[in-house]
Amino acid sequence: MLKKDRYKAFVEYFSTHNPDAQTELHYSNPFELLIAVILSAQCTDKRINQVTPALFERYPTPESLAESSVEEVFGYIRSISYPNNKAKHLVGMAQKLLSEFNGIVPEKVEDLVKLPGVGRKTANVISSVVYDKPAMAVDTHVFRVSNRLGLTTRATTPLAVEKQLVKFLPIDTIKIAHHWLILHGRYICLARRPKCEVCPITHFCKYFEKTYNAKVINTIEE
Secondary structure, eight states: OOHHHHHHHHHHHHHHHOTTOOOOSOOSSHHHHHHHHHHTTTSOHHHHHHHHHHHHHHOOSHHHHHTSOHHHHHHHHTTSSSHHHHHHHHHHHHHHHHHHHTTOOOSSHHHHTTSTTOOHHHHHHHHHHTTOOOOOOOOHHHHHHHHHHTSSSSOOSHHHHHHHHHHHSOGGGHHHHHHHHHHHHHHTSOSSSOOTTTOTTGGGOHHHHHHHHHHHHHHHHO
């Protein structure tokens, strides 16, 4: 199957079966989403959603978070991964948000990455989810699933994956395709044991083609 046909099949399937895909992080405004995405690095959305209600209540604004101490913030997020660094990032992010952006979460990726704790992935999430920009955030799920499906070729870095996906996806699907790939990776195309037996898109999956053909050959040889 040609790459363009895989992309076409990918968009057609998910546009039909998951047209309203969205982040599973809970938030009510751009500032809360920024906090949640920073915390979600190498941690599950489920865990983040357990700690953010109390955090959001205590720090409803950039001002309240900027005035807090790292130690106090740590107390709210101690159960997630890397709480020390993330507490420092949150306080630093809020302070810079006030000093450089008047307390408003910026729209552009190049501005977002200036904030402590915000890398390109986080910046793309905010840009696409909050501001509806055609930005592709690449996490481990997006990286893995896009490669397995055959949407990317020899893409060995998150930036390379991002560039290929943005190049070949219709521009109006880029922001939602990020969620399609994440959710598929989270629930079906698992890292260690992908659930190919229940996957509805094996008909255009390169990984399945190779795996299935190898099994058929082995069965014939036996």
